[in-house]
Amino acid sequence: QVQLVESGGGLVQAGGSLRLSCAASGPTFSNWLMAWFRQAPGKEREFVSVISWSGGSTYYADSVKGRFTISRDNAKNTVYLQMNSLKPEDTAVYYCACRGGRYFYTVPNEYASWGQGTQVTVSS
DSSP: OOEEEEEOOEEEETTOOEEEEEEEESTTGGGSEEEEEEEOTTSOOEEEEEEOTTSSOEEEOTTTTTTEEEEEETTTTEEEEEEOSOOGGGOEEEEEEEESSSSOOOSGGGOOEEOOOEEEEEEO
């Protein structure tokens, strides 16, 4: 059973930065696609970013492109989301998720394992 634990959320002013981490358990972390999603109050969970098993390929939602950077450290079984130039509309609970395969799915129901989420609040 894969377990994912997010950390690094908090309260930040608009224009600020945060780095989220997602620590994964399991012997085959380097074989998984890792993704970040977010869910704001009253809204559906939405795709943020995904990274390939090697870290060599990434994909971003248009809303975060150029501001967020996803990365991973397979030696530490950890994926990161560096968030810069934060905006109030980035306020949400951020979740990491994983799945096997190579295709960059952007819909939540394609991902089998999820963390508990970490709250990010951006004040104006």
